Amino acid sequence: MTQLSVNINKIATLRNARGADNPNVVKVALDCERFGAQGITVHPRPDERHIRYQDVLDLAKVVTTEFNIEGYPNQRFMQLIREVKPAQATLVPDPPDVITSNTGWDTITNHSMLREIVAELHEIGTRVSIFINPEAKYFEPAKLTGTDRVELYTEPYAAHYHQDREKAVKAYVEVAHIARELGLGLNAGHDLDLHNLAYLKQQIPFLKEVSIGHALICDALYYGLENTIQMYRRQLEI
Numbered sequence: 001m002t003q004l005s006v007n008i009n010k011i012a013t014l015r016n017a018r019g020a021d022n023p024n025v026v027k028v029a030l031d032c033e034r035f036g037a038q039g040i041t042v043h044p045r046p047d048e049r050h051i052r053y054q055d056v057l058d059l060a061k062v063v064t065t066e067f068n069i070e071g072y073p074n075q076r077f078m079q080l081i082r083e084v085k086p087a088q089a090t091l092v093p094d095p096p097d098v099i100t101s102n103t104g105w106d107t108i109t110n111h112s113m114l115r116e117i118v119a120e121l122h123e124i125g126t127r128v129s130i131f132i133n134p135e136a137k138y139f140e141p142a143k144l145t146g147t148d149r150v151e152l153y154t155e156p157y158a159a160h161y162h163q164d165r166e167k168a169v170k171a172y173v174e175v176a177h178i179a180r181e182l183g184l185g186l187n188a189g190h191d192l193d194l195h196n197l198a199y200l201k202q203q204i205p206f207l208k209e210v211s212i213g214h215a216l217i218c219d220a221l222y223y224g225l226e227n228t229i230q231m232y233r234r235q236l237e238i
């Protein structure tokens with residue numbers, strides 16, 4: 001089964017637009033779980049433009065599904081993980097000023113740094129996933145860091161899906177098999193939506209988890225949050 005983790009960054013974007021507490025991110029997270037989310041994902045960024053570090057502490061007290069914290073492993077991120085001990089930390093190579101995540105790790109150049117961080121996260125008791133591009137050369141070095149999983153950066157797949165979905169998914173299917181042979185669990189995320197999700201799942205049925213935020217929250221404007229989460233869950237049942 002592929003688990004749906006709902007990324008609630010965009011709920012915090014909406015809350016921050018008015019500076020008060022509407023919508024309340026903790027309430028929305030609990031509602032997402034009630035509506036069928038199997039995990040909650042957040043990606044606190046250094047400028048706290050959406051999820052704030054305090055939100056992560058508040059969420060950690062109440063989230064009962066898998067709590068997944070994404071981010072660049074700087075000192076503040078590692079301190080947060082030490083405090084919260086989430087089920088999963090997803091390491092993303094984002095520079096502080098990036099608009100959104102736009103690439104996976106170069107696991108060759110950053111190998112020793114990643115290996116140290118993975119070991120530290122394992123000592124804390126947190127499962128680790130490394131955000132990665134669908135390029136074969138990065139998978140064995142990723143495995144050698146000791147990471148439990150990798151998360152496929154799916155923006156290029158999503159961007160090319162409507163032109164030629166077979167071509168768009170090809171590299172992902174190839175690296176998914178490499179990951180499986182290496183014993184790496186496989187997550188996926190970025191720009192997944194109601195159009196492109198089911199095909200990805202059909203082509204890579206052994207995906208463990210997808211984390212979806214932007215499109216899901218946009219869809220919720222039209223279908224409502226409960227319906228939307230159920231619609232995404234159904235895409236993963238195929």
Ligand SMILES: CC(=O)[C@@H](O)[C@H](O)COP(=O)(O)O
Pocket residue numbers: 009010043045070092099100101131189190213
């Ligand atoms: C790692 C990843 O792909 C997501 O976390 C994505 O970066 C969402 O972050 P934003 O909500 O800040 O765009």
Ligand SMILES: NCC(=O)COP(=O)(O)O
Pocket residue numbers: 007041070151188189190191192211212213214215216
């Ligand atoms: N890890 C990807 C994620 O959490 C959500 O990305 P997006 O759906 O907001 O593009």
